[in-house]
Amino acid sequence: xxxxxxxxxxxxxxxxxxxxxxxxxxxxxxxxxxxxxxxxxxxxxxxxxxxxxxxxxxxxxxxxxxxxxxxxxxxxxxxxxxxxxxxxxxxxxxxxxxxxxxxxxxxxxxxxxxxxxxxxxxxxxxxxxxxxxxxxxxxxxxxxxxxxxxxxxxxxxxxxxxxxxxxxxxxxxxxxxxxxxxxxxxxxxxxxxxxxxxxxxxxxxxxxxxxxxxxxxxxxxxxxxxxxxxxxxxxxxxxxxxxxxxxxxxxxxxxxxxxxxxxxxxxxxxxxxxxxxxxxxx
Amino acid sequence: xxxxxxxxxxxxxxxxxxxxxxxxxxxxxxxxxxxxxxxxxxxxxxxxxxxxxxxxxxxxxxxxxxxxxxxxxxxxxxxxxxxxxxxxxxxxxxxxxxxxxxxxxxxxxxxxxxxxxxxxxxxxxxxxxxxxxxxxxxxxxxxxxxxxxxxxxxxxxxxxxxxxxxxxxxxxxxxxxxxxxxxxxxxxxxxxxxxxxxxxxxxxxxxxxxxxxxxxxxxxxxxxxxxxxxxxxxxxxxxxxxxxxxxxxxxxxxxxxxxxxxxxxxxxxxxxxxxxxxxxxxxxxxxxxxxxxxxxxxxxxxxxxxxxxxxxxxxxxxxxxxxxxxxxxxxxxxxxxxxxxxxxxxxxxxxxxxxxxxxxxxx
Numbered sequence: 006x007x008x009x010x011x012x013x014x015x016x017x018x019x020x021x022x023x024x025x026x027x028x029x030x031x032x033x034x035x036x037x038x039x040x041x042x043x044x045x046x047x048x049x050x051x052x053x054x055x056x057x058x059x060x061x062x063x064x065x066x067x068x069x070x071x072x073x074x075x076x077x078x079x080x081x082x083x084x085x086x087x088x089x090x091x092x093x094x095x096x097x098x099x100x101x102x103x104x105x106x107x108x109x110x111x112x113x114x115x116x117x118x119x120x121x122x123x124x125x126x127x128x129x130x131x132x133x134x135x136x137x138x139x140x141x142x143x144x145x146x147x148x149x150x151x152x153x154x155x156x157x158x159x160x161x162x163x164x165x166x167x168x169x170x171x172x173x174x175x176x177x178x179x180x181x182x183x184x185x186x187x188x189x190x191x192x193x194x195x196x197x198x199x200x201x202x203x204x205x206x207x208x209x210x211x212x213x214x215x216x217x218x219x220x221x222x223x224x225x226x227x228x229x230x231x232x233x234x235x236x237x238x239x240x241x242x243x244x245x246x247x248x249x250x251x252x253x254x255x256x257x258x259x260x261x262x263x264x265x266x267x268x269x270x271x272x273x274x275x276x277x278x279x280x281x282x283x284x285x286x287x
Numbered sequence: 288x289x290x291x292x293x294x295x296x297x298x299x300x301x302x303x304x305x306x307x308x309x310x311x312x313x314x315x316x317x318x319x320x321x322x323x324x325x326x327x328x329x330x331x332x333x334x335x336x337x338x339x340x341x342x343x344x345x346x347x348x349x350x351x352x353x354x355x356x357x358x359x360x361x362x363x364x365x366x367x368x369x370x371x372x373x374x375x376x377x378x379x380x381x382x383x384x385x386x387x388x389x390x391x392x393x394x395x396x397x398x399x400x401x402x403x404x405x406x407x408x409x410x411x412x413x414x415x416x417x418x419x420x421x422x423x424x425x426x427x428x429x430x431x432x433x434x435x436x437x438x439x440x441x442x443x444x445x446x447x448x449x450x451x452x453x454x455x456x457x458x459x460x461x462x463x464x465x466x467x468x469x470x471x472x473x474x475x476x477x478x479x480x481x482x483x484x485x486x487x488x489x490x491x492x493x494x495x496x497x498x499x500x501x502x503x504x505x506x507x508x509x510x511x512x513x514x515x516x517x518x519x520x521x522x523x524x525x526x527x528x529x530x531x532x533x534x535x536x537x538x539x540x541x542x543x544x545x546x547x548x549x550x551x552x553x554x555x556x557x558x559x560x561x562x563x564x565x566x567x568x569x570x571x572x573x574x575x576x577x578x579x580x581x582x583x584x585x586x587x588x589x590x591x592x593x594x595x596x597x598x599x600x601x602x603x604x605x606x607x608x609x610x611x612x613x614x615x616x617x618x619x620x621x622x623x624x625x626x627x628x629x630x631x632x633x634x635x636x637x638x639x640x641x642x643x644x645x646x647x648x649x650x
Binding site: 188191193204 | 397444450
């Protein structure tokens with residue numbers, strides 16, 4: 006840390022350190038609930054509290070039995086499978102649709118750009134409960150309630166805005182003359198799109214897809230409304246787990262989810278840097 | 288298609304362009320280009336020159352008129368089917384591909400066999416003297432090198448035409464001159480047809496076979512560089528190409544090619560230009576390097592009397608600023624040798640010129 010400027014009064018200094026202390030406190034406030042579950046998930050006892058043994062770091066007070074429980078319990082296995090199935094399918098659909106939408110919206114000849122953008126982004130803004138209720142009544146018309154298809158479509162709709170936002174951001178740095186150059190070299194517009202546009206906006210597409218996946222992965226409101234017993238996802242299973250059988254299995258699942266999310270964050274950051282590097286070289 | 292004119296390699300026939308169906312950006316562009324010619328479209332920004340280029344490349348539609356290559360209209364041909372190479376001001380190289388991949392792209396699009404592509408890429412890399420750079424990304428090259436790659440990429444598929452849209456605009460002065468030389472060399476060596484757009488007249492004069500000077504959507508003059516400089520057809524061209532002095536006057540007599548113009552500082556004899564009539568107001572253009580300060584050994588037909596204002600030392604030459612009685616500024620360029628005279632401020636001087644170097648334009 007650089008030394009404080011000489012002209013600082015006592016009040017300047019108070020502000021200087023006060024700001025840092027406040028920031029640290031806010032960070033602790035945000036992170037503590039997440040961090041605290043991690044050691045708890047290794048609890049040897051079926052409680053949500055730190056036992057005397059855990060506090061004295063007795064190895065016997067820790068165990069991986071709740072992780073074993075996830076593997077052994079068929080309900081959890083199905084929930085995990087369902088979450089990945091719905092998440093991957095929904096994210097794929099959202100990525101394709103969102104990318105196409107973003108590319109279309111980036112075109113200078115696109116009419117009603119603002120209105121369309123607002124409509125496409127609305128699933129992010131409208132309260133989930135309203136979307137869920139609307140979808141429930143709409144889907145009953147088509148017998149989509151209680152089906153994987155229905156849940157995947159619903160989650161894809163939630164994921165599209167994330168893809169649009171990330172792809173639009175990468176497209177803003179995209180030089181349109183590259184597209185023109187591709188055409189002038191004899192490639193058809195679709196070929197130029199595949200060979201030139203997609204590789205250059207790929208970081209945005211991938212991070213949008215990951216966002217869409219995570220959105221689906223931890224979404225519970227739509228699942229409560231639209232999913233039947235067969236479409237139980239991890240959050241839904243945790244939700245019922247909380248009410249029915251309180252034991253640290255939930256904490257073990259939560260820890261796994263935190264690790265998964267953290268991994269994705271690192272992937273996103275790596276992608277962002279890669280894209281910045283590519284752009285910096287232009 | 289008229290048979291007599293079907294010879295032209297590239298023809299613009301009364302091409303017009305309007306973006307809003309009211310104002311024409313290009314107002315009836317006609318031009319015949321021969322195969323292998325280096326044509327420059329020169330003009331201030333907003334004069335319509337880039338629009339013409341974009342219509343030729345197919346990225347702008349033609350409002351009316353016809354563009355034909357070898358007698359066949361290309362108005363309805365998609366840009367990627369026109370087989371026209373293009374060089375952009377910002378190079379437009381694909382940043383995610385290596386230099387070699389950039390060059391190979393138009394060939395692989397045309398389904399050329401891999402081995403042949405490899406040979407052709409190597410050949411063109413050698414042509415632009417970048418053989419050692421095939422594996423680099425465009426981001427790892429300097430501006431001049433990137434532009435050479437862009438040139439090679441536009442030539443490698445042996446297009447019918449190569450269009451260049453201010454290709455040297457992003458380079459600094461030294462590099463620009465080097466690249467001018469490079470483009471001229473490649474043009475001579477390979478013999479492709481070039482349509483070149485620029486607002487830099489030095490660039491246009493030094494590279495082109497013919498230059499079309501644009502202003503306000505209309506071609507003012509289309510001629511080889513020397514003719515454009517020596518015999519501009521109107522005051523716009525005279526002013527836009529190179530430096531020029533303009534002296535106000537009134538035409539008193541026209542005899543064939545020669546006009547007598549009465550000015551505040553005496554009568555001068557000049558070349559005529561189109562639209563000049565006896566008794567009308569006119570402007571006489573005289574290039575700064577075609578004026579000589581008395582005393583001089585140069586022959587002369589005309590003399591203007593002017594007041595000395597200042598002289599600016601440029602290096603290889605010296606610029607003198609004089610003022611006519613009607614307060615028109617006159618610039619004279621004198622080579623920096625022993626004959627460059629010194630003046631007191633406010634001193635009077637005789638500025639001499641030849642009839643063939645003066646042109647009168649109707650006002």
